[in-house]
Ligand code: ATP
């Protein structure tokens with residue numbers, strides 16, 4: 572019996588004329604992500620895509636693990652694909668779902684017949700399958716309201732599909748369908764979650780990380796690689812730029828009042844990240860900021876960082892509590908890595924008494940004593956590029 576995966580593509584169905592493009596993008600993403608598992612053939616039909624292993628060696632358990640992290644899929648199920656012959660359908664149902672049926676006490680049958688040439692109508696399929704299952708599994712009873720297991724039979728153009736439970740997919744929209752954005756990633760808890768959330772909305776991710784050796788260690792950068800790898804399990808491959816930030820940070824320390832160190836540092840980061848983003852055809856920045864979480868994230872401080880940005884800045888965590896962010900970071904498995912104790916460039920020069928209500932005028936005045944442009948240019952030029960898979 573051939574086993575396939577049936578994918579229901581959630582929000583895609585809403586996109587009218589764009590649906591084909593979205594579907595093509597979803598299939599392209601799945602093909603790419605399933606490469607390490609094996610080759611699959613994808614066949615769209617109505618709001619379902621059938622993923623069929625192209626050879627015997629494909630491990631369907633592994634494929635399911637990958638697919639559960641691909642955005643654009645609302646739900647999916649493993650299914651047996653059999654000939655559209657009713658006797659075959661009946662025996663295959665008992666065989667394919669046998670274990671689950673033995674463990675259950677009640678069941679119901681749901682049938683969908685999109686191939687109208689099939690001789691039995693949906694209610695007949697349900698009734699006859701129900702009778703057959705009751706005979707084969709006499710311990711079961713039918714419960715149409717709250718069954719332990721629902722047997723689904725779908726008669727489609729290419730084959731009949733038999734499946735039990737549906738598994739919830741990752742939701743969202745296919746990565747790339749909304750364009751590309753640049754994630755500013757620290758080694759903290761928030762930014763990886765922010766990247767995950769925006770990838771879910773269909774954005775392809777690239778990333779920028781500021782490192783300040785020798786204040787920050789090689790291990791701190793490795794931590795960022797590990798975090799991005801976890802995010803990439805959802806978003807697909809991420810191109811990372813690591814920007815040397817030491818010189819700028821030291822210049823900030825030498826030239827600006829301590830109370831606005833962090834805000835000036837953020838503005839410098841935004842300026843550089845924006846240039847790298849635009850140079851790589853990304854249309855927005857993404858940060859893990861949340862209002863009021865720390866002094867550099869008060870509304871006034873955010874206004875100061877925002878003032879240097881010419882492209883949109885997406886801050887998906889802006890209204891979230893820390894515990895909400897933590898529960899998402901556990902879900903995407905970044906939490907344990909994020910809490911490893913390596914120094915971040917932000918923690919190195921943290922002011923003792925940061926100004927919580929800085930104004931753009933004041934910060935600009937403080938910055939104006941130094942010519943930052945050569946330093947910004949140099950940092951951008953010396954950035955290193957790595958692909959994270
Ligand atoms: P995170 O948990 O993401 O580090 P945080 O709550 O610690 O966030 P900050 O350290 O103030 O907050 O950083 C705010 C945002 O600025 C981060 O979410 C991230 O998007 C960006 N950022 C901070 N440090 C860096 C860095 N070294 N490289 C790139 N982006 C950074």
Ligand code: MG
Pocket residue numbers: 757758759760915917
């Ligand atoms: Mg941080």
